[in-house]
Amino acid sequence: xxxxxxxxxxxxxxxxxxxxxxxxxxxxxxxxxxxxxxxxxxxxxxxxxxxxxxxxxxxxxxxxxxxxxxxxxxxxxxxxxxxxxxxxxxxxxxxxxxxxxxxxxxxxxxxxxxxxxxxxxxxxxxxxxxxxxxxxxxxxxxxxxxxxxxxxxxxxxxxxxxxxxxxxxxxxxxxxxxxxxxxxxxxxxxxxxxxxxxxxxxxxxxxxxxxxxxxxxxxxxxxxxxxxxxxxxxxxxxxxxxxxxxxxxxxxxxxxxxxxxxxxxxxxxxxxxxxxxxxxxxxxxxxxxxxxxx
Amino acid sequence: xxxxxxxxxxxxxxxxxxxxxxxxxxxxxxxxxxxxxxxxxxxxxxxxxxxxxxxxxxxxxxxxxxxxxxxxxxxxxxxxxxxxxxxxxxxxxxxxxxxxxxxxxxxxxxxxxxxxxxxxxxxxxxxxxxxxxxxxxxxxxxxxxxxxxxxxxxxxxxxxxxxxxxxxxxxxxxxxxxxxxxxxxxxxxxxxxxxxxxxxxxxxxxxxxxxxxxxxxxxxxxxxxxxxxxxxxxxxxxxxxxxxxxxxxxxxxxxxxxxxxxxxxxxxxxxxxxxxxxxxxxxxxxx
Numbered sequence: 001x002x003x004x005x006x007x008x009x010x011x012x013x014x015x016x017x018x019x020x021x022x023x024x025x026x027x028x029x030x031x032x033x034x035x036x037x038x039x040x041x042x043x044x045x046x047x048x049x050x051x052x053x054x055x056x057x058x059x060x061x062x063x064x065x066x067x068x069x070x071x072x073x074x075x076x077x078x079x080x081x082x083x084x085x086x087x088x089x090x091x092x093x094x095x096x097x098x099x100x101x102x103x104x105x106x107x108x109x110x111x112x113x114x115x116x117x118x119x120x121x122x123x124x125x126x127x128x129x130x131x132x133x134x135x136x137x138x139x140x141x142x143x144x145x146x147x148x149x150x151x152x153x154x155x156x157x158x159x160x161x162x163x164x165x166x167x168x169x170x171x172x173x174x175x176x177x178x179x180x181x182x183x184x185x186x187x188x189x190x191x192x193x194x195x196x197x198x199x200x201x202x203x204x205x206x207x208x209x210x211x212x213x214x215x216x217x218x219x220x221x222x223x224x225x226x227x228x229x230x231x232x233x234x235x236x237x238x239x240x241x242x243x244x245x246x247x248x249x250x251x252x253x254x255x256x257x258x259x260x261x262x263x264x265x266x267x268x269x270x271x272x273x274x275x276x277x278x279x280x281x282x283x284x285x286x287x288x289x290x291x292x293x294x
Numbered sequence: 295x296x297x298x299x300x301x302x303x304x305x306x307x308x309x310x311x312x313x314x315x316x317x318x319x320x321x322x323x324x325x326x327x328x329x330x331x332x333x334x335x336x337x338x339x340x341x342x343x344x345x346x347x348x349x350x351x352x353x354x355x356x357x358x359x360x361x362x363x364x365x366x367x368x369x370x371x372x373x374x375x376x377x378x379x380x381x382x383x384x385x386x387x388x389x390x391x392x393x394x395x396x397x398x399x400x401x402x403x404x405x406x407x408x409x410x411x412x413x414x415x416x417x418x419x420x421x422x423x424x425x426x427x428x429x430x431x432x433x434x435x436x437x438x439x440x441x442x443x444x445x446x447x448x449x450x451x452x453x454x455x456x457x458x459x460x461x462x463x464x465x466x467x468x469x470x471x472x473x474x475x476x477x478x479x480x481x482x483x484x485x486x487x488x489x490x491x492x493x494x495x496x497x498x499x500x501x502x503x504x505x506x507x508x509x510x511x512x513x514x515x516x517x518x519x520x521x522x523x524x525x526x527x528x529x530x531x532x533x534x535x536x537x538x539x540x541x542x543x544x545x546x547x548x549x550x551x552x553x554x555x556x557x558x559x560x561x562x563x564x565x566x567x568x569x570x571x572x573x574x575x576x577x578x579x580x581x
Contacts, residue, residue, distance in 0.1 A: 015380035032415040090311035118500025188304040216405020218503035
């Protein structure tokens, strides 16, 4: 019987170890990013990183203005959210307020399919289908541009926004709707006047989660937005996002341990912190939504 | 009657919004099929990449993807299930457990390219002696960390869905906790766990960015040896091959990319079909 008890305890220990691997992963990510970034900032003061307006670490005359890459990330993210928010929210409204239970059961998984397509496939679509299409409308647009990458990224993020927003809308108590209907309101008036305001925290949470997806998205922007670091908010010219820069350096033959190599960790740390901030905000808002429901 | 008109427009826009994703999906598929189908042949699947687009094929990428899939599953599945068992069956409700849960939720939101940086430092550089540097083993370990949160979450859901009565019957017969988990809970939960694992792995199959970061090659003209040395061999995978072909200016390579995308999507489709089949069986068993 004693052997049995030892075996039980040992197994529990192994299971607990597997569960705590997630903590080690988090520590690993933070340690790796900090370790290499500190080595980077020892050579390049953080003030230069934050204030320079050029990004040329791979050239002879080096500049390290993260704002150049961050502005491109901001630009593609903003375009993506301009697509994902209206369509994602309205899709959620349709599923929660208009569709029958049967239609909802078919529509929801078919929207989710979009989230399962590999991003490299979206990149192909953006570069070789959407960009040529945009060229017919805007002849001055470059072969690589933030607009096409942003639009396609937005389509990819629709399921994220739609699914979480739908949960929030669906959770609004029936009685609130019935009250408005009893006063003769139409479904549109109920949605815009009652349901969306009541679910606003949850909708905002879905939106912010979408933003954090867009910030970290790599292949679509690396393929379709270009690899030309440029400080601009013009969506028609090639730019380089933070993630695209990491890809560019990884594909080249920069020696490990060099200053150029360390830039990708400094960029990675910036991305990680921005992403973490948005994730925590989304988590906080979603919790507030749950409280509201009670 | 202006309100009526507004109501109808609103409803139509909402309906259009649910369909736009599906419309784009159809456009995407049509575009890929149009460009890629003429290129798709048995020779394309069994050839090595080449500087001449018409002779190039995806064999090393396909073999690399398959090996990566198997190795990732070998690492991530046991660890993920063990973590799921711990959190559902053993873990006390204390701050440490909640910290683990918060961690898992947070890791699921970390951009995949950050996992690539982690793999580059830990597996490629620090553990070079074991992993062989920029090898398929390093790739699989990185991917395992990436999909682990998803596997843990789905394992927990499947374990939680097992009715309490089944466990209590086991305890009533004098079984220990592990015996109940092994003989009662896991057999019932397994199809659900497998479904989640397959879906997580299908995400790994489509990932590109972390593998580029850890230094997977874009041009491989050989297959890994049929021995354990294969673990240390340099590798490429389908998404990276696609990326490489898309990035070239010549249109002939774009057709190759489209053909490779068709193969990748077929692979994903069959994995998802397997997952749906398992899920249906799981639901039947619970009823």
